[in-house]
Amino acid sequence: MDFDLSDEHAALRDTVRTFAEKVVAPVAEELDREHRFPVDIVRRLGEMGLMGVPFPVEVGGGGGDTLAYALTIEELARIDSSVAITVAAHTSLGTSPIANFGSAAQTERYLPDLCSGRRLAAFGLTEPEAGSDAGATRTRAVEQPDGSFVVNGAKMFITNAGTELSGVVTITALTGDGEITNLIVENGTPGYEISPPLRKMGWHASDTRALTFADCHVGPDAVLGPRGAGLRQFLAILDGGRISVAALALGLAQGAYEQALTYARQRNAFGRPIAAFQAIQFKLADMETEIAAGRHLVRHAAWLKDRGRPFAHAAALAKLYTGELSHRVVNEAVQIHGGYGYMDEYPISRFYRDQKILEIGEGTNEVQRLLIARAII
Amino acid sequence: MKIAICVKEVPDPTAEKRIDPGTNRLVRTGENTLNPYDRHAIEEAVRIKESGVETEISIVLVGPASAARTVDKALAQGGDRSVHLADDGLADSDILATSRALAALLERDAYDLVLFGQQASDAECYVMAAAVAERLDRPCVSQAASLTLDGSTLRVKRQVETGYDTVEMPLPAVVSVSDAINEPRYPSLPAIMGAKRKPHEVLSLADAGIDPDTVGGAGSRTTVRGLSKPAGRGASVRIEDDGTAAEKILAFLVENKVVV
Ligand SMILES: Cc1cc2nc3c(=O)[nH]c(=O)nc-3n(C[C@H](O)[C@H](O)[C@H](O)COP(=O)(O)OP(=O)(O)OC[C@H]3O[C@@H](n4cnc5c(N)ncnc54)[C@H](O)[C@@H]3O)c2cc1C
Numbered sequence: 001m002d003f004d005l006s007d008e009h010a011a012l013r014d015t016v017r018t019f020a021e022k023v024v025a026p027v028a029e030e031l032d033r034e035h036r037f038p039v040d041i042v043r044r045l046g047e048m049g050l051m052g053v054p055f056p057v058e059v060g061g062g063g064g065d066t067l068a069y070a071l072t073i074e075e076l077a078r079i080d081s082s083v084a085i086t087v088a089a090h091t092s093l094g095t096s097p098i099a100n101f102g103s104a105a106q107t108e109r110y111l112p113d114l115c116s117g118r119r120l121a122a123f124g125l126t127e128p129e130a131g132s133d134a135g136a137t138r139t140r141a142v143e144q145p146d147g148s149f150v151v152n153g154a155k156m157f158i159t160n161a162g163t164e165l166s167g168v169v170t171i172t173a174l175t176g177d178g179e180i181t182n183l184i185v186e187n188g189t190p191g192y193e194i195s196p197p198l199r200k201m202g203w204h205a206s207d208t209r210a211l212t213f214a215d216c217h218v219g220p221d222a223v224l225g226p227r228g229a230g231l232r233q234f235l236a237i238l239d240g241g242r243i244s245v246a247a248l249a250l251g252l253a254q255g256a257y258e259q260a261l262t263y264a265r266q267r268n269a270f271g272r273p274i275a276a277f278q279a280i281q282f283k284l285a286d287m288e289t290e291i292a293a294g295r296h297l298v299r300h301a302a303w304l305k306d307r308g309r310p311f312a313h314a315a316a317l318a319k320l321y322t323g324e325l326s327h328r329v330v331n332e333a334v335q336i337h338g339g340y341g342y343m344d345e346y347p348i349s350r351f352y353r354d355q356k357i358l359e360i361g362e363g364t365n366e367v368q369r370l371l372i373a374r375a376i377i
Numbered sequence: 378m379k380i381a382i383c384v385k386e387v388p389d390p391t392a393e394k395r396i397d398p399g400t401n402r403l404v405r406t407g408e409n410t411l412n413p414y415d416r417h418a419i420e421e422a423v424r425i426k427e428s429g430v431e432t433e434i435s436i437v438l439v440g441p442a443s444a445a446r447t448v449d450k451a452l453a454q455g456g457d458r459s460v461h462l463a464d465d466g467l468a469d470s471d472i473l474a475t476s477r478a479l480a481a482l483l484e485r486d487a488y489d490l491v492l493f494g495q496q497a498s499d500a501e502c503y504v505m506a507a508a509v510a511e512r513l514d515r516p517c518v519s520q521a522a523s524l525t526l527d528g529s530t531l532r533v534k535r536q537v538e539t540g541y542d543t544v545e546m547p548l549p550a551v552v553s554v555s556d557a558i559n560e561p562r563y564p565s566l567p568a569i570m571g572a573k574r575k576p577h578e579v580l581s582l583a584d585a586g587i588d589p590d591t592v593g594g595a596g597s598r599t600t601v602r603g604l605s606k607p608a609g610r611g612a613s614v615r616i617e618d619d620g621t622a623a624e625k626i627l628a629f630l631v632e633n634k635v636v637v
Pocket of ligand 1: 093122124125126133156157158160200203357360361363366
């Protein structure tokens with residue numbers, strides 16, 4: 001048993017931490033306030049190999065493992081969740097379907113641009129009437145005599161589909177009765193329409209859109225893997241994605257905790273720093289404890305995946321626990337900030353708004369419990 | 378073109394520095410890392426390489442075996458190979474002794490250019506480049522704000538208080554670069570993962586042919602006899618802004634001949 005990070009993992013964590021503190025932190029408030037997508041940061045992350053951490057160097061990836069990827073997301077989320085989810089959605093939801101299930105032609109066509117961050121990828125699973133019940137996809141792709149498909153339908157809440165860097169979205173669609181197939185649709189394909197950015201509670205610098213497909217024509221080469229494999233593919237994609245969302249929640253909690261600790265030491269009330277009050281100390285002690293537990297869950301899930309062992313259960317545990325712990329931590333962190341925590345001048349207010357989605361996206365808390373219960377009963 | 382960059386492992390500059398009252402020395406048992414100033418020297422070498430000049434960049438470090446991690450950080454930043462002198466006999470080396478060890482390492486290969494960061498974030502001495510150049514009998518320029526290579530001549534713009542000096546020097550030479558010379562890039566993930574696979578040479582004093590009596594405590598001439606806090610500032614003048622603060626500040630500055 002070894003709880004130490006390897007030298008490489010530690011060096012990566014330090015590098016991403018410094019990058020996040022020096023490059024992301026100074027602009028995070030402005031990006032949030034202006035709801036501006038961080039194009040420049042994505043470009044720089046791409047140069048560092050961080051837009052494709054777990055993919056092989058030969059296809060343009062970073063050549064890291066799941067742990068390296070989780071550390072990257074954790075460190076980015078410690079400073080800004082919008083940047084972290086942009087990387088996470090691009091990597092686990094957008095790029096990994098193509099990397100894992102794509103043909104040689106598809107990987108050659110897309111991966112170099114995606115792994116380098118020159119292009120962004122999205123994954124369109126959720127629909128207005130199919131969220132937790134993602135298998136209830138209504139989007140239809142009807143095969144034509146020449147093997148091409150005509151797609152009609154709508155997708156909801158899709159991350160990374162509408163930025164100036166967005167290149168492709170992989171969507172689930174019905175290609176027959178109860179037959180779900182994944183299709184790669186390139187931005188700019190006639191009939192593929194992208195809504196204006198959706199207005200939302202947090203993640204203001206992350207791109208979220210509704211997509212519509214109206215007689216959208218894609219070639220036979222758009223099919224990802226064997227026809228009808230869509231359900232199995234997206235379940236696998238979500239399993240992997242959960243580790244990164246858990247890492248995101250962990251990083252957000254860590255950042256919120258550090259802000260609360262710093263504030264508690266500086267802020268005086270009744271003639272003492274508020275950190276001298278046991279009520280505040282106990283909040284901080286609880287945060288420290290839960291974050292440590294969450295970190296072990298995340299690292300364990302990543303460790304299993306890196307060893308090629310079944311990891312879906314561990315990923316669900318990590319996602320559920322970190323989603324809820326980040327809620328408790330950010331809530332108490334605002335509490336420790338008092339009224340200032342409610343003001344946008346303090347980053348903790350942004351952290352509070354950015355947290356809630358972590359209990360909804362890529363499987364709600366209820367869905368995680370369902371998965372966990374199914375595995376134990 | 379063979380470039381050597383002398384790098385140092387320092388205590389994490391973001392952590393508070395502590396002095397051991399028993400030894401009067403800086404406590405180095407916490408997290409250690411690559412001296413941030415050295416990143417500018419590595420970046421400059423990488424830029425020379427990227428400009429099309431065929432270049433091999435060697436990372437040269439004198440420090441304990443545990444500094445291997447710092448060597449790898451420097452390699453991830455852009456080095457091709459490393460030379461690490463790691464020997465318990467080096468403990469307690471001062472500038473004199475360390476410069477001797479560095480010079481001995483540098484003499485083992487024919488480097489065209491030896492680069493240093495302007496200072497180390499722990500001891501803040503600014504003199505290692507000059508000390509090593511003296512031992513190697515090479516020309517030396519400090520506070521380089523830009524480097525231009527022209528065949529075997531190096532043109533250095535040097536930052537001085539009144540502006541810039543432009544100095545031309547023949548190679549081989551020693552240069553310490555200012556932290557304004559460039560914005561070091563962040564190492565990429567493939568570079569971090571690949572650092573350990575680059576050629577590493579780890580040497581003992583015997584391997585490097587260095588007499589143990591000339592380095593470490595025995596080869597050092599510095600004794601820290603005492604430490605004290607700097608004297609407090611003199612009486613300060615407090616100006617309340619009643620609308621005339623600007624004039625009062627100006628009058629104060631003129632009176633003290635800060636502005637004329
Ligand atoms: C900012 C943002 C970004 C997103 N990005 C993407 C993306 O890139 N790609 C993508 O495909 N999707 C994305 N989503 C969608 C997200 O994954 C879904 O919102 C989520 O899966 C929940 O689906 P839903 O919103 O339809 O809620 P519903 O499924 O309608 O759930 C409503 C409530 O009912 C509960 N519930 C549902 N079924 C059960 C059950 N069987 N037992 C108990 N409780 C149940 C849920 O837990 C929840 O509390 C994003 C969402 C947001 C908000």
